[in-house]
Amino acid sequence: MKWRGTYIRIVEFSPLQPKPLQIAVAIAEAIQSGELLEGDYMPSLQDLADINGISVATTGAAYKLLKNKDIIGKDIARRYRVISRRRADAFMNRNQLKEST
Numbered sequence: 001m002k003w004r005g006t007y008i009r010i011v012e013f014s015p016l017q018p019k020p021l022q023i024a025v026a027i028a029e030a031i032q033s034g035e036l037l038e039g040d041y042m043p044s045l046q047d048l049a050d051i052n053g054i055s056v057a058t059t060g061a062a063y064k065l066l067k068n069k070d071i072i073g074k075d076i077a078r079r080y081r082v083i084s085r086r087r088a089d090a091f092m093n094r095n096q097l098k099e100s101t
Contacts, residue, residue, distance in 0.1 A: 008043065010052050019054055023062035025095055028071065031088040042072055042080035066091075 008026045013019055030036045042063070043051075049059040063080055066072045069091050073083045082088075 008048060008052075019058050020061035020065055021095075023048070023052070023054075023059060024065045025092070027062065027066060028088040028092050028095075031071065031082055031085050032092060036082050038082050038085055040082045042082065 008023065008030055010022055010026055013022055027036070027042075036042075042048075045056045045059045045063065048062075049056045052059075063072060067074070067080070069087055071082070071084055071087045071091060072080050075081055
């Protein structure tokens with residue numbers, strides 16, 4: 001698979017949710033919409049941090065959240081890639097339920 005050049009940009013962060021969660025949700029939305037496909041490489045932590053004006057640690061926390069949910073994973077070269085659209089859908093459904101309550 002390849003890097004599709006998809007950058008996840010958050011126009012304005014909400015003060016109501018942690019930034020890593022907002023980044024994770026934006027990535028899950030990109031997976032749901034087909035902008036990122038299973039097997040696609042993710043942007044580097046540094047690239048995603050730079051485009052959103054956040055720290056690499058914040059981006060790393062978002063990737064860790066998605067990795068713990070088995071939405072993304074690392075390959076042999078230690079690059080992150082999308083591994084499950086189904087899990088991204090489930091993550092988004094749970095997140096929307098939390099927002100509505």
